[in-house]
Every structure is written in C-alpha cells, then in structure tokens.
Amino acid sequence: MEFVKSKLISLKTHPYFNEKWLQEQLIEEPALLGLGDLILKGSERRQPRAGRLDLLFTDDSSSTRYEVELQLGATDDT
Numbered sequence: 001m002e003f004v005k006s007k008l009i010s011l012k013t014h015p016y017f018n019e020k021w022l023q024e025q026l027i028e029e030p031a032l033l034g035l036g037d038l039i040l041k042g043s044e045r046r047q048p049r050a051g052r053l054d055l056l057f058t059d060d061s062s063s064t065r066y067e068v069e070l071q072l073g074a075t076d077d078t
Contacts (some may be wrong), residue, residue, distance in 0.1 A: 004062070011072055012072045019070050019072055022070060023054060023055065026055060027043060027055065030057055033066070033068070035057070036059050036062075037042075037059065037060075038059055039059075039060060040055065040056070041057060041058050042055075053067050053069070054067075054069050055067070055068040055070070056068075060072065
C-alpha cells in the first residue's frame, strides 16, 4: 500500500472534480457519508412545489431516509 498525502482543492474552480463528480462518487459508494449501510432511492428527484432532491438514500434497517443536497459556496437562508 502506498501513502498519498491529500491535497486541498476547490470543487468550485477545478476543471474535473466538481459537484457532478462528487454526486457520482456518493452514488457509487454511499458509505462515504458515514451514515451506515445506505441504499440509493433516487437522484435529481423532482419534488412537487420544491424543486429537486440531489440524492435520496434510505437505511432499510432503521427505516430512515436521508436527503443529501450538494451545494458549492455559501448557503442562502432564504
């Protein structure tokens, strides 16, 4: 095994690693979230009168659902 030192990058300005890339990584490996054994229920899922959910996961063992919203930059509280 080879040790590779991590490097801080900006997903906002990087030409390859961006929000879509991060979304694909979480779809392929939900365990990256550290929330247990999750199953993807949907991505870019339309919600009536509420836009889209980026990712929707479920934990069948506890009947818990997790909505993951990916956003680069500051949160707009409006």
